[in-house]
Amino acid sequence: MDGRVWLFYLRSLLYIHIFEPSVLLVDNLDCHVSEESAEVLAAEMLTHLQPLPKNSTSVCQPLDVGIMGPLKAKLKALWMEERPPPLKGEKRPKKTAKEKRLETIKRAIKAWESIDSTTVTRSFNKALLTKF
Numbered sequence: 001m002d003g004r005v006w007l008f009y010l011r012s013l014l015y016i017h018i019f020e021p022s023v024l025l026v027d028n029l030d031c032h033v034s035e036e037s038a039e040v041l042a043a044e045m046l047t048h049l050q051p052l053p054k055n056s057t058s059v060c061q062p063l064d065v066g067i068m069g070p071l072k073a074k075l076k077a078l079w080m081e082e083r084p085p086p087l088k089g090e091k092r093p094k095k096t097a098k099e100k101r102l103e104t105i106k107r108a109i110k111a112w113e114s115i116d117s118t119t120v121t122r123s124f125n126k127a128l129l130t131k132f
Contacts, residue, residue, distance in 0.1 A: 003031040010040055021046040027061065028054055066123030067115065074111040082107070 014024075024047050026032040033051045041047040058065045082103070086092060095103075125131055 001029065001031060003034060003036065006031040006034075006037060007040060010037065011044070015045055018045045018047055021048075023048045023050050025050050025052060025060075027052055027057055027064075062127040063123050066126060067120055070115055070119060071111055074114050075107060078107045078111055 022045070024041060026037075026049065028051050031037065033049070038049040041049050052060045
Protein backbone atom coordinates (compact mmCIF):
# COMPACT_ATOMS: atom_id res chain seq x y z
CA MET A 1 0.00 0.00 0.00
CA ASP A 2 1.17 3.50 -0.69
CA GLY A 3 0.08 6.92 0.53
CA ARG A 4 -2.29 7.48 -2.38
CA VAL A 5 -4.21 4.25 -1.69
CA TRP A 6 -4.22 4.87 2.08
CA LEU A 7 -5.66 8.37 1.68
CA PHE A 8 -8.27 7.02 -0.74
CA TYR A 9 -9.23 4.44 1.90
CA LEU A 10 -9.46 7.08 4.62
CA ARG A 11 -11.53 9.52 2.58
CA SER A 12 -13.72 7.12 0.63
CA LEU A 13 -14.25 4.11 2.88
CA LEU A 14 -13.35 4.80 6.51
CA TYR A 15 -14.92 8.26 6.47
CA ILE A 16 -18.48 6.94 6.15
CA HIS A 17 -18.07 4.86 9.32
CA ILE A 18 -16.88 7.60 11.68
CA PHE A 19 -19.71 9.51 13.35
CA GLU A 20 -17.95 11.14 16.30
CA PRO A 21 -14.44 12.02 17.48
CA SER A 22 -12.37 8.83 17.39
CA VAL A 23 -8.93 7.29 17.69
CA LEU A 24 -7.51 5.22 14.84
CA LEU A 25 -4.86 2.68 15.85
CA VAL A 26 -2.43 1.86 13.05
CA ASP A 27 0.74 -0.14 12.53
CA ASN A 28 3.92 1.69 11.59
CA LEU A 29 3.68 1.42 7.82
CA ASP A 30 5.07 4.72 6.53
CA CYS A 31 1.88 5.79 4.77
CA HIS A 32 -0.22 5.00 7.86
CA VAL A 33 1.83 7.19 10.19
CA SER A 34 2.55 10.04 7.80
CA GLU A 35 1.94 13.63 8.79
CA GLU A 36 -0.52 13.90 5.90
CA SER A 37 -2.56 10.96 7.26
CA ALA A 38 -2.69 12.54 10.71
CA GLU A 39 -3.77 15.88 9.22
CA VAL A 40 -6.50 14.34 7.06
CA LEU A 41 -7.87 12.33 9.98
CA ALA A 42 -7.83 15.30 12.36
CA ALA A 43 -9.24 17.88 9.97
CA GLU A 44 -11.75 15.81 8.03
CA MET A 45 -12.83 13.13 10.52
CA LEU A 46 -12.10 14.50 14.00
CA THR A 47 -9.96 11.42 14.47
CA HIS A 48 -6.64 11.13 16.28
CA LEU A 49 -4.04 8.90 14.61
CA GLN A 50 -2.28 6.66 17.15
CA PRO A 51 0.50 4.35 15.93
CA LEU A 52 1.03 1.11 17.81
CA PRO A 53 4.41 0.80 19.53
CA LYS A 54 7.15 -0.25 17.12
CA ASN A 55 7.61 -4.04 16.78
CA SER A 56 4.36 -4.74 18.62
CA THR A 57 2.41 -6.27 15.74
CA SER A 58 2.72 -9.83 17.02
CA VAL A 59 1.23 -8.78 20.37
CA CYS A 60 -1.28 -6.16 19.23
CA GLN A 61 -2.30 -7.74 15.94
CA PRO A 62 -1.88 -11.52 16.28
CA LEU A 63 -4.39 -12.20 13.50
CA ASP A 64 -2.31 -10.06 11.15
CA VAL A 65 0.79 -12.10 11.96
CA GLY A 66 -0.89 -15.48 12.34
CA ILE A 67 -3.28 -15.43 9.40
CA MET A 68 -2.51 -12.57 7.03
CA GLY A 69 1.23 -13.28 7.00
CA PRO A 70 0.84 -16.88 5.77
CA LEU A 71 -1.96 -15.82 3.39
CA LYS A 72 0.17 -13.07 1.79
CA ALA A 73 3.13 -15.44 1.49
CA LYS A 74 0.94 -18.02 -0.25
CA LEU A 75 -0.52 -15.38 -2.57
CA LYS A 76 2.97 -14.30 -3.58
CA ALA A 77 4.11 -17.89 -4.13
CA LEU A 78 1.07 -18.65 -6.30
CA TRP A 79 1.61 -15.47 -8.31
CA MET A 80 5.26 -16.35 -8.90
CA GLU A 81 4.26 -19.88 -10.00
CA GLU A 82 1.74 -18.48 -12.48
CA ARG A 83 3.94 -15.71 -13.77
CA PRO A 84 7.65 -16.27 -13.26
CA PRO A 85 10.01 -13.45 -14.27
CA PRO A 86 10.16 -13.09 -18.07
CA LEU A 87 13.05 -14.52 -19.99
CA LYS A 88 15.37 -12.01 -21.61
CA GLY A 89 13.60 -10.47 -24.58
CA GLU A 90 10.31 -12.25 -23.83
CA LYS A 91 7.19 -10.28 -24.68
CA ARG A 92 4.02 -11.27 -22.91
CA PRO A 93 0.52 -10.56 -24.12
CA LYS A 94 -1.20 -7.68 -22.33
CA LYS A 95 -4.11 -8.60 -20.07
CA THR A 96 -7.19 -6.53 -19.47
CA ALA A 97 -8.04 -5.21 -16.02
CA LYS A 98 -10.96 -7.65 -15.95
CA GLU A 99 -8.64 -10.61 -16.66
CA LYS A 100 -6.20 -9.46 -13.97
CA ARG A 101 -9.00 -9.08 -11.40
CA LEU A 102 -10.34 -12.55 -12.15
CA GLU A 103 -6.87 -14.08 -11.80
CA THR A 104 -6.35 -12.25 -8.50
CA ILE A 105 -9.70 -13.44 -7.13
CA LYS A 106 -9.00 -17.05 -8.11
CA ARG A 107 -5.51 -16.83 -6.60
CA ALA A 108 -6.90 -15.40 -3.34
CA ILE A 109 -9.44 -18.22 -3.07
CA LYS A 110 -6.74 -20.84 -3.71
CA ALA A 111 -4.41 -19.20 -1.16
CA TRP A 112 -7.14 -19.01 1.50
CA GLU A 113 -8.08 -22.65 0.95
CA SER A 114 -4.44 -23.60 1.54
CA ILE A 115 -4.41 -22.07 5.04
CA ASP A 116 -4.94 -24.86 7.54
CA SER A 117 -7.88 -24.43 9.92
CA THR A 118 -5.59 -25.02 12.91
CA THR A 119 -3.58 -21.95 11.86
CA VAL A 120 -6.73 -19.83 12.00
CA THR A 121 -7.87 -21.37 15.30
CA ARG A 122 -4.48 -20.82 16.95
CA SER A 123 -4.42 -17.21 15.82
CA PHE A 124 -7.89 -16.54 17.21
CA ASN A 125 -7.00 -18.28 20.47
CA LYS A 126 -3.95 -16.04 20.80
CA ALA A 127 -5.86 -12.90 19.83
CA LEU A 128 -8.80 -13.53 22.13
CA LEU A 129 -6.89 -15.29 24.92
CA THR A 130 -9.35 -18.18 24.77
CA LYS A 131 -9.67 -21.68 23.33
CA PHE A 132 -11.86 -22.67 20.40
